[in-house]
Amino acid sequence: MSKADRYLQAGTRDNTRRSYRATVEHFEETWGGFPPATGDAIVRYLAEYADQHAISTLKQRLGALAQWHLTQGFPDPTKTPAVRQMIKGIRALHPAPEKQAAPLLLQDLEQAVRWLERDAEQADARQDLAALLRSRRDRALVLIGFWRGLRGDELSRLQVEHTQAQAGVGITFYLPHSKGDRQHRGTTFCTPALKKLCPVQAYVDWITVAGIAHGPVFRKLDGWGHLAEDGLNSNSLIPLLRRIFNRAGVSGDLYTSHTLRRGFANWAAANGWDIKALMIYIGWKDMKSAIRYIDTADSFRALATAQRFTSATPRAQELTVAENP
Structure with missing residues (x-):
């Protein structure tokens, strides 16, 4: 790793890097996607897991995929109108209260x-x-x-x-x-x-x-x-x-x-x-x-x-x- 790469890597938290890597691997290996992806591919990816994961999980994956595309010099496919509409549709069809930790009294x-x-x-x-x-x-x-x-x-x-x-x-x-x-x-x-x-x-x-x-x-x-x-x-x-x-x-x-x-x-x-x-x-x-x-x-x-x-x-x-x- 070059000196410049070490500084660039230090600019991202370890947990964030692991999350990004896991998401890209899931998109490629589990779902069978091919990055760089199109907005249509992102919509189909979301549809596949819309009834399996919380909306917060799906949005985290979108963020990781967006970051990967941007750092690799590709357009961000997660910002298309179809993807935004997809998120709205998932919220409408799979409403769920946000899970929060119980507060300590x-x-x-x-x-x-x-x-x-x-x-x-x-x-x-x-x-x-x-x-x-x-x-x-x-x-x-x-x-x-x-x-x-x-x-x-x-x-x-x-x-x-x-x-x-x-x-x-x-x-x-x-x-x-x-x-x-x-x-x-x-x-x-x-x-x-x-x-x-x-x-x-x-x-x-x-x-x-x-x-x-x-x-x-x-x-x-x-x-x-x-x-x-x-x-x-x-x-x-x-x-x-x-x-x-x-x-x-x-x-x-x-x-x-x-x-x-x-x-x-x-x-x-x-x-x-x-x-x-x-x-x-x-x-x-x-x-x-x-x-x-x-x-x-x-x-x-x-x-x-x-x-x-x-x-x-x-x-x-x-x-x-x-x-x-």
Whole structure:
């Protein structure tokens, strides 16, 4: 690979490249298409899978096929009037509600953290290092993921050397790139220390017991308490989160890596954050992205218990997110 090719490749996220490659392979090998494709071929491709896949999946495939044609110097066949009409027709004949992760309620977060803290105390008492490490890691994972509203891939890519934490004060994370950072300028995420369910103290406790000085914050653990060098794979977060909440007595079978992010967004909306403050804190660029994460007030009546945390949790004006220039 040439030096120029390395820079060009770095401009596209790994997940995006894999998705594009899988789509082109599906179009060619599974369906039998021949790129460069025509608009008519794209219509027939969509028709073949219209009743098998969600509209979001079909649109992702269109995006990948469009990108392949553009990068290869061919006209984009997915922008023809017939393709647009096809998408409208699929929506009309196969209406389906958008699937979203179940949001994490604050009382469920509290129950899980309480269980993890108790588990850590018991592990420490019997000198079970593996169990202690797992409890400390899991507590830091769910608290940081919730209060900072991070995506699963962002949690998996946090690095110790890019994190500054001061117990009782706050914590700052720097990510060199993220999904919303199209220019790869890097993004800094901050959150203050809390009186309860504190992500800062959870991070300090985890880093201290794990003895991590550099590399990924969140890593795999084997049965003997040995830490992996690599960070957790973002795809492993779903079974990990479900295992954490199920063991804590919270039904976590519907939870995904977006559960923490949606949970925070709904908590913030229920506690008086306006949409602009929430967008700035999470890092959303458009209103539609934010609205998709917020349920109606009726869905969050259970958050009445959040009033007990009002003096212990951050208000919108106290939380900031800033992009590095």
